[in-house]
Amino acid sequence: xxxxxxxxxxxxxxxxxxxxxxxxxxxxxxxxxxxxxxxxxxxxxxxxxxxxxxxxxxxxxxxxxxxxxxxxxxxxxxxxxxxxxxxxxxxxxxxxxxxxxxxxxxxxxxxxxxxxxxxxxxxxxxxxxxxxxxxxxxxxxxxxxxxxxxxxxxxxxxxxxxxxxxxxxxxxxxxxxxxxxxxxxxxxxxxxxxxxxxxxxxxxxxxxxxxxxxxxxxxxxxxxxxxxxxxxxxxxxxxxxxxxxxxxxxxxxxxxxxxxxxxxxxxxxxxxxxxxxxxxxxxxxxxxxxxxxxxxxxxxxxxxxxxxxxxxxxxxxxxxxxxxxxxxxxxxxxxxxxxxxxxxxxxxxxxxxxxxxxxxxxxxxxxxxxxxxxxxxxxxxxxxxxxxxxxxxxxxxxxxxxxxxxxxxxxxxxxxxxxxxxxxxxxxxxxxxxxxxxxxxxxxxxxxxxxxxxxxxxxxxxxxxxxxxxxxxxxxxxxxxxxxxxxxxxxxxxxxxxxxxxxxxxxxxxxxxxxxxxxxxxxx
Numbered sequence: 001x002x003x004x005x006x007x008x009x010x011x012x013x014x015x016x017x018x019x020x021x022x023x024x025x026x027x028x029x030x031x032x033x034x035x036x037x038x039x040x041x042x043x044x045x046x047x048x049x050x051x052x053x054x055x056x057x058x059x060x061x062x063x064x065x066x067x068x069x070x071x072x073x074x075x076x077x078x079x080x081x082x083x084x085x086x087x088x089x090x091x092x093x094x095x096x097x098x099x100x101x102x103x104x105x106x107x108x109x110x111x112x113x114x115x116x117x118x119x120x121x122x123x124x125x126x127x128x129x130x131x132x133x134x135x136x137x138x139x140x141x142x143x144x145x146x147x148x149x150x151x152x153x154x155x156x157x158x159x160x161x162x163x164x165x166x167x168x169x170x171x172x173x174x175x176x177x178x179x180x181x182x183x184x185x186x187x188x189x190x191x192x193x194x195x196x197x198x199x200x201x202x203x204x205x206x207x208x209x210x211x212x213x214x215x216x217x218x219x220x221x222x223x224x225x226x227x228x229x230x231x232x233x234x235x236x237x238x239x240x241x242x243x244x245x246x247x248x249x250x251x252x253x254x255x256x257x258x259x260x261x262x263x264x265x266x267x268x269x270x271x272x273x274x275x276x277x278x279x280x281x282x283x284x285x286x287x288x289x290x291x292x293x294x295x296x297x298x299x300x301x302x303x304x305x306x307x308x309x310x311x312x313x314x315x316x317x318x319x320x321x322x323x324x325x326x327x328x329x330x331x332x333x334x335x336x337x338x339x340x341x342x343x344x345x346x347x348x349x350x351x352x353x354x355x356x357x358x359x360x361x362x363x364x365x366x367x368x369x370x371x372x373x374x375x376x377x378x379x380x381x382x383x384x385x386x387x388x389x390x391x392x393x394x395x396x397x398x399x400x401x402x403x404x405x406x407x408x409x410x411x412x413x414x415x416x417x418x419x420x421x422x423x424x425x426x427x428x429x430x431x432x433x434x435x436x437x438x439x440x441x442x443x444x445x446x447x448x449x450x451x452x453x454x455x456x457x458x459x460x461x462x463x464x465x466x467x468x469x470x471x472x473x474x475x476x477x478x479x480x481x482x483x484x485x486x487x488x489x490x491x492x493x494x495x496x497x498x499x500x501x502x503x504x505x506x507x508x509x510x511x512x513x514x515x516x517x518x519x520x521x522x523x524x
Contacts, residue, residue: 001211008219011200011212012304015054018196019043022121022189023056029188031181032126033421034384037413040124041186045193046070047213048079048115051307061339061407062122064289065098067307070118072096072285073106077152079115082108087156087187089169091128092149093283094327099335100128100147101135105155105183107190109197111206117213119193121186126382127174133372134382136461138246138500140279140330147332148172156187174372174380217308224309225263227299231353235259238349240341242322243468246278246333246500251469252322254341258349263312267291267346270318278500279463281325282334284317290342291315293407298350298357333500336386336408337465340364343406344472351474356395360443360480360519361471362405363389367483367515370461371451373423383422386410387464387513390436390444390480392471393521399444401431423454432481432514439477439520446481446515456506460487466516467499477520486512 003011022043030036042058050070055063072095077088091103101124109117130147131137137145148169155165166183170176200209236258241251252273259266267287275281291313296303303309317324322338325331344364351358367387372380386408391399404410415426427450436443464483471480485497490508497503497511505511 001207003212003215008212008215011209012216014200015045018193019045019054019056021196022119022193023058025189025192026121026123026185029185030123031178033413033417034126035123035182035185037417038386038411040410042066042122043189044120046118046120047210048117050074050118051217053213053216053306055305059409060293061098061286061289061336062102063305064292065096065285066120066122067310068285068288069096069104069120070106073152082115084110085156085158086154087190088152089150089155090152092151092327093331095152096285098283098286099332100149101125101332102335103128103150105186105190107194109194111201114206116206116210117197119190121189123182123186125173125179125182126384127380129172129174132461132502133174133380133459134370134384134461136332136368136370136463138278138461138502140332141277143328143330146279146330159191175382216304216306220304220306220308221311223303224295224300225312227295227303228260228265228312229263230299231260233260233262236349236352238345238347240344240348241469242280242338242341243465243499245276246280247276249276252276254322254338254345256345256349258346264314265295265312266314266316268316269321269323270316272318273322275320275322275325275329279330279332280334280338281322281329281331282338283331284315284324286335286339287317287323287342288315290339290407291346294343294346298354333463336366337463339407355475358474359394359399359405360392360437360474360477360521362392362399362518363446363466363471363516364406365465365483366408366463367513368463369485369511369513371422371424372459373455373457381422383418383424385413387447387449387515388412389446389515390518392474392518393439393441393443393477395521398442399436399518401445402447403444425452425454426450427452427510432517435481435517437471437473437478437480437517437520438524439473440522440524441520443471443477443480443518443520446517448512448514450510450512453505453507453509458505460503460505460511462497462499462501464499471516471519473519474521476523478524480517480519483516484514488512
């Protein structure tokens with residue numbers, strides 16, 4: 001079936017609107033501030049084979065991973081097992097995933113007995129069990145220390161939750177009431193998407209929609225091939241470094257060799273570091289997500305994000321490396337730290353052919369702090385907060401202050417919400433003046449934010465990068481200031497905290513986060 005261009009645009013925009021509405025449902029209905037305030041979730045729609053056809057304006061690293069999730073899900077859960085009204089849950093990294101806290105709910109969508117689409121809601125849960133509150137354990141040495149591993153499980157039948165399975169999951173996470181509310185919000189989002197798809201089906205018919213999905217893939221492939229043809233053929237190499245290996249080792253390299261040949265591009269990461277002992281490993285799906293992000297950001301901003309974009313891109317990882325560590329390796333920090341090193345390595349590889357399109361290095365770290373305290377009834381409250389920094393400067397302007405870049409797109413939690421929900425006072429939030437790197441155009445400044453504890457025995461977890469290897473400058477620009485977190489005890493003594501650490505702090509203690517500035521562009 002041939003789809004005329006006008007009808008294709010109508011369908012394409014309708015699918016994007018569906019994904020956007022899913023994300024709005026999660027933000028309106030979720031229980032945890034991490035979802036309803038910070039927006040640490042993403043939504044997508046795929047065709048019946050699991051190939052992405054639309055996504056919300058959410059978190060790029062999530063969305064890149066969702067390009068693989070349903071395809072991997074279908075390898076272990078045959079389509080014949082799926083029924084209308086089903087919602088499946090999964091969080092294992094090997095099933096098209098990233099790390100355990102990013103939990104996916106997957107709904108197959110039918111027209112009669114014909115499966116023709118899936119809606120997917122990914123949400124970062126503030127806790128999925130494991131050794132530490134918040135499920136980030138800096139000393140983790142295997143996957144089981146990081147939390148509950150959920151293989152594909154049918155959690156809703158005929159749109160009703162299976163209370164036995166749900167009870168099993170909630171018994172193994174901290175904050176079960178909050179997690180239950182988040183699960184119901186995710187399920188509601190997938191149900192809304194199914195309704196909207198049914199409306200399209202009634203208007204156009206399932207055969208037309210299936211043909212439109214293929215047309216979306218084909219057009220995105222053509223656009224990506226056209227973008228690649230604009231890059232001179234050749235081999236380009238880049239490297240960036242993780243600050244450490246979570247075990248006292250030196251910075252770990254992420255290396256890429258980019259080969260451009262006509263309208264195809266290969267990204268070979270086989271020379272990257274071996275898998276590290278701590279939780280900075282990640283999956284090939286993350287590497288693919290980062291590569292797709294860079295190519296679209298530099299060369300194809302107007303390309304509809306769909307599985308067709310991936311057809312001209314080949315991503316190679318080495319089993320046993322930091323980007324392909326296997327199902328038993330700890331990976332919780334790799335999701336938002338190592339993915340950014342992948343992107344920065346590719347950016348640096350393409351400097352010879354795309355310098356005028358790039359920003360200098362920015363806050364390519366989540367800058368994560370997790371505070372967890374027990375309530376009077378013994379239940380845990382967990383505050384998961386990421387921190388922005390200074391954008392890298394560009395060829396034509398200074399970098400912006402206090403923003404997120406590249407694969408991150410999560411908001412900060414407002415101080416009023418923090419003080420209402422948790423035993424923490426936000427002492428101040430301000431710009432970290434002078435933290436941007438010097439250059440013909442200066443890097444943007446980072447942020448200073450201070451948290452004062454109101455109770456004793458608070459669990460604090462740090463998980464951040466760019467404390468040792470700062471954001472880089474471009475074309476002679478200077479690097480930005482590195483990330484720094486300081487523990488100021490109630491007695492006045494201080495300690496600079498490591499980027500991956502679990503400690504206990506008490507009432508009156510202050511934790512000061514000073515985020516990195518962006519790199520400068522051009523000689524100062």
